[in-house]
Amino acid sequence: MKFYSTKSPDQFVDIKEAVIRSLPADNGLYMPEKINQLSDEFWASWKDMEFAEMGAAVVKTLFADAVPAADLDALVKDALNFEAPTVQLDETTSILELFHGPTLAFKDFGARFMARLMAYLTKDDESDLTVLVATSGDTGGAVADAFLGVEGTRVVILYPKGKVSLLQEKQLTALGGNITALEIDGSFDDCQRMVKAAFLNDEVNETLTSANSINISRLVPQMLYYFDAVRKAGDDLVFVVPSGNFGNLTAALIATQMGMPVKHFVAATNANDVVPQYLDSGDYQPRPSVPTISNAMDVGAPSNFARMEEIYGNSWEDMKANISGYTYNDEQTREAIRAVKERYGYTIDPHGAVGWLAAEAWKSEHPGDHTVILETAHPSKFIDIMEEELGAGSVEIPERLAILAEREKVATPMAPDEAALAEWLKENL
Numbered sequence: 381m382k383f384y385s386t387k388s389p390d391q392f393v394d395i396k397e398a399v400i401r402s403l404p405a406d407n408g409l410y411m412p413e414k415i416n417q418l419s420d421e422f423w424a425s426w427k428d429m430e431f432a433e434m435g436a437a438v439v440k441t442l443f444a445d446a447v448p449a450a451d452l453d454a455l456v457k458d459a460l461n462f463e464a465p466t467v468q469l470d471e472t473t474s475i476l477e478l479f480h481g482p483t484l485a486f487k488d489f490g491a492r493f494m495a496r497l498m499a500y501l502t503k504d505d506e507s508d509l510t511v512l513v514a515t516s517g518d519t520g521g522a523v524a525d526a527f528l529g530v531e532g533t534r535v536v537i538l539y540p541k542g543k544v545s546l547l548q549e550k551q552l553t554a555l556g557g558n559i560t561a562l563e564i565d566g567s568f569d570d571c572q573r574m575v576k577a578a579f580l581n582d583e584v585n586e587t588l589t590s591a592n593s594i595n596i597s598r599l600v601p602q603m604l605y606y607f608d609a610v611r612k613a614g615d616d617l618v619f620v621v622p623s624g625n626f627g628n629l630t631a632a633l634i635a636t637q638m639g640m641p642v643k644h645f646v647a648a649t650n651a652n653d654v655v656p657q658y659l660d661s662g663d664y665q666p667r668p669s670v671p672t673i674s675n676a677m678d679v680g681a682p683s684n685f686a687r688m689e690e691i692y693g694n695s696w697e698d699m700k701a702n703i704s705g706y707t708y709n710d711e712q713t714r715e716a717i718r719a720v721k722e723r724y725g726y727t728i729d730p731h732g733a734v735g736w737l738a739a740e741a742w743k744s745e746h747p748g749d750h751t752v753i754l755e756t757a758h759p760s761k762f763i764d765i766m767e768e769e770l771g772a773g774s775v776e777i778p779e780r781l782a783i784l785a786e787r788e789k790v791a792t793p794m795a796p797d798e799a800a801l802a803e804w805l806k807e808n809l
């Protein structure tokens with residue numbers, strides 16, 4: 381199995397180049413040369429397998445001979461040591477809880493697998509690896525946790541000053557060791573732009589690798605919880621995906637290309653609604669992001685839109701036949717947090733609340749459809765918002781997060797400037 385850049389479909393690289401280099405020199409995104417179909421044998425037994433076993437079967441099919449099957453098997457099973465349970469709110473509404481990993485967000489699936497795959501692919505290399513990552517809230521914490529203490533690696537996290545929650549910030553800045561945080565005086569888009577510029581800068585990119593969803597290996601394990609939900613709840617589901625950089629939805633699209641049955645996808649966004657607007661108009665206009673209470677989705681130029689276009693052969697009509705977009709503001713999100721609690725007794729985080737609103741909107745137009753809302757992070761990560769809406773003490777903070785809350789924040793301030801990052805990398809790597 382080889383990989384090509386969305387901007388150079390005739391040039392191929394091997395898995396090591398795709399995963400470690402992460403961003404092609406032409407600034408496209410890597411895609412597998414071919415999406416392999418799951419076999420009849422898989423479909424005959426997938427419902428009887430353990431989660432990690434089924435996940436390993438899917439990953440082995442997608443990556444084919446790029447990594448020996450026994451090694452991939454071990455990597456996936458070691459990474460996926462937690463579940464993605466489904467909670468049914470009513471007959472047509474389920475929540476897919478993706479926050480049971482170590483940092484309480486869906487990013488743990490991708491980050492844990494990616495860290496293990498990178499270690500495997502570079503085991504014979506002499507030079508150290510610098511993992512550069514931009515975050516609007518959850519990715520940074522998951523990547524830091526996945527690489528913490530891993531010898532020969534250093535993680536450098538860029539996050540937008542004042543635009544992540546207090547507990548998310550502690551996950552980025554309080555671990556110490558091989559984790560360094562850069563606090564950028566700008567937006568997530570500035571962080572993402574600075575990271576991409578560093579990859580294209582030959583003076584600093586030698587040992588850099590990306591842990592954002594521009595890295596194809598981040599997306600692969602994110603397919604697996606969709607498969608799990610389908611095998612538990614049926615093949616006519618409508619997945620409602622709270623979206624920012626669109627890696628989560630892109631992973632689901634790759635899963636459908638491998639043969640996973642699904643009825644429809646709903647992309648739910650906050651005010652950063654570039655993709656829903658595209659789905660409405662056919663006109664893609666990335667623009668600077670605005671801060672919201674569902675901060676992990678504050679993305680104005682979603683990286684994975686290029687992969688989505690590739691999957692649909694640049695056809696707006698085909699994309700909108702499979703994906704519908706809905707968008708909500710903060711006031712509506714706050715109301716939804718209260719409504720879900722009152723109606724179902726369920727505590728939903730601001731990102732899931734945006735998803736719930738979109739699910740309600742979809743069902744008002746398609747009564748009877750079974751919507752599965754991806755709950756991308758644990759509500760305690762947004763404790764201030766949750767307590768404003770549901771009252772003090774309404775959400776318990778799991779111990780692994782509470783411990784970090786007590787630690788000191790350590791971050792280096794930086795201007796939202798590509799040259800400043802390049803200078804810092806030259807001095808510090």
Ligand SMILES: N[C@@H](CCOP(=O)(O)O)C(=O)O
Pocket residue numbers: 514515516517518519520591592593594624625627676677683
């Ligand atoms: N939503 C993300 C932003 C980065 O997206 P990624 O999926 O490309 O890592 C976050 O929480 O940091």
